[in-house]
Structures are given as structure tokens and as C-alpha cells.
Amino acid sequence: MRSPLSSLHTQLEVAVRHPGSADRATRGPALVEESERLSRLVDDLVRLARLDAPPRLCMRPVDLDEIVFREVRHARRHASVVFDQGAVSAARVYGDGDALARVVRNLLDNAIRYADRRIEVSLGVRDRAAHLVVADDGPGIPVADRRRVFDRFTRLDGARARGTGGSGLGLAIVRDLVVVHHGRIGIEDNAPGARIVVRIPATDH
Known part of the structure; x- marks a missing residue:
């Protein structure tokens, strides 16, 4: 939390000490961005704390x-990349709706952070498991x-870490939530890009 807090504090301090010279049109969006980043980080830390405690999930049949x-509809409103969800089909699992929404949201946020132009999302049932794939280019x-x-808190060096501003918690939360749902997660090549594949046991009820 030190990085976004330090940045936010510095910008606010400059604005307070030099109110006449502060370019509000420039500083305003930057302050909002830092506060949103801090809010996401706090949200991630709270989620991790809850996962470390005995899980209190509302498990029921959910249409994934x-x-x-x-x-995806929500992500489209905040990203400039193209989303392809043409391969999403019906898949029902036994799980917590809010937790599964967090899984999908974090995977989409991760893909948006690194995608060049396109993100492909697919979902289907094979071998009694719901297969969710989020792929970026x-x-x-x-x-x-x-x-x-x-x-x-893992953040990669090199191209995969350029300008991300990520906390290194998003995929860790996804992994923990998938495990709670008795699922598995892995990464494959997308040529170019990465495909993150989540498998969660499916249910017919």
C-alpha cells in the first residue's frame, strides 16, 4: 500500500502548498486514479484476509x-480493447456467486492490463467440469x-509488467477462490499472449 499512498500524499501536499500553481485539470484525474488504485488494493487485502479465515461462502447452484x-459487459465500459465472448455457453457450478464474479472480474482485469487489441472469453462444460478461458493477445x-x-504480491519483470500498476494480488485471489471451489487453474500459450484456464466441477442441479 505504500506506493499508491505515497503518490497520493505527495500530489495532495503539492496542491496544498502551491494552490495557485496547481493544475487542477491535470492533478484531478491523477489523484482519482491513485485513489482508485488504493481502493482496489484495500479490497484485495480484505478479500485475502477473508480467504485466510475459515471460509464463509454461500454455496448454491450458480449459472456461471x-x-x-x-x-464482460461491465469490463467493456472501462476498456478500449475488443471482447469476443462468442464461445461462452451454458455452464452451471456449485459455488458462491460473489466469489465466482470476483474470479471472472480479476481475470478480465488482468487480461485488460496486458492485451494489445483483443480479449477472448470462452466457457463450456467438458468432462464434468466448467472450463472458463480468458485469453489476451x-x-x-x-x-x-x-x-x-x-x-x-508477485509482479513479473519485463514486458508483462509494463505500466501495470498492479498489486500482485489479483491472480492470487483467483487461485485461492478456485481452490475453494474444488477447481484448478493454469496458464497456456495463446500465440501471442496468454490463456488462463479455470476448471470448476459442473453440476446439473
């Missing part, structure tokens, strides 16, 4: 496809880093 459509993730990106 409805969650995916809703989260960005720089991809080296094979050697594909396990550790799910560790808390």
Missing part, C-alpha cells in the same frame, strides 16, 4: 455463464513464471 456475460507469460504468478 450469466456471471461471465455480466462481468499481449506479451504472454514465460513458462518459468506460470506457477509463481499465482503467488501473492
Whole structure:
């Protein structure tokens, strides 16, 4: 939390000490961006704290496809990349709706951060499991880093970390929530880019 807090404090301090010279039109959006970044970080930390405690999830049959459509619709309003959700089909799982929405949201946020022009989202049921895939056309993730990106506070060096401003918590939260739902998560090549694949047991009820 030190980085966004320090940046926010510095900008506010300059504005207070030099009110006549402060360019509000420039500083205003920057302050909003930093405060939003801090808010996301606090939200992530709260989520992790809850996951570390005994889980209190409301488990019930959930239509995962409805969650995916809703989260993609929301993501479209805040991103300039193209979303392709043509391969999303019905998939019902037994889980917590809010937690699964967080999984989809974090995967989309991660893809938006690195995508060049396009994000593809697919969902279907195979071998009694719902397969959710979020793929971007960005720089991809080296094979050697594909396990550790799910560790808390991990931020990659190089192209995959350019200008992200991420906390290194998003994918860790996804991994923990998927595990709570008795699922698995992995990363594959997308040529170019990365494909993050989530598998959660499906239910017919």
C-alpha cells in the first residue's frame, strides 16, 4: 500500500502548498486514479484476509455463464480493447456467486492490463467440469513464471509488467477462490499472449 499512498500524499501536499500553481485539470484525474488504485488494493487485502479465515461462502447452484456475460459487459465500459465472448455457453457450478464474479472480474482485469487489441472469453462444460478461458493477445507469460504468478504480491519483470500498476494480488485471489471451489487453474500459450484456464466441477442441479 505504500506506493499508491505515497503518490497520493505527495500530489495532495503539492496542491496544498502551491494552490495557485496547481493544475487542477491535470492533478484531478491523477489523484482519482491513485485513489482508485488504493481502493482496489484495500479490497484485495480484505478479500485475502477473508480467504485466510475459515471460509464463509454461500454455496448454491450458480449459472456461471450469466456471471461471465455480466462481468464482460461491465469490463467493456472501462476498456478500449475488443471482447469476443462468442464461445461462452451454458455452464452451471456449485459455488458462491460473489466469489465466482470476483474470479471472472480479476481475470478480465488482468487480461485488460496486458492485451494489445483483443480479449477472448470462452466457457463450456467438458468432462464434468466448467472450463472458463480468458485469453489476451499481449506479451504472454514465460513458462518459468506460470506457477509463481499465482503467488501473492508477485509482479513479473519485463514486458508483462509494463505500466501495470498492479498489486500482485489479483491472480492470487483467483487461485485461492478456485481452490475453494474444488477447481484448478493454469496458464497456456495463446500465440501471442496468454490463456488462463479455470476448471470448476459442473453440476446439473
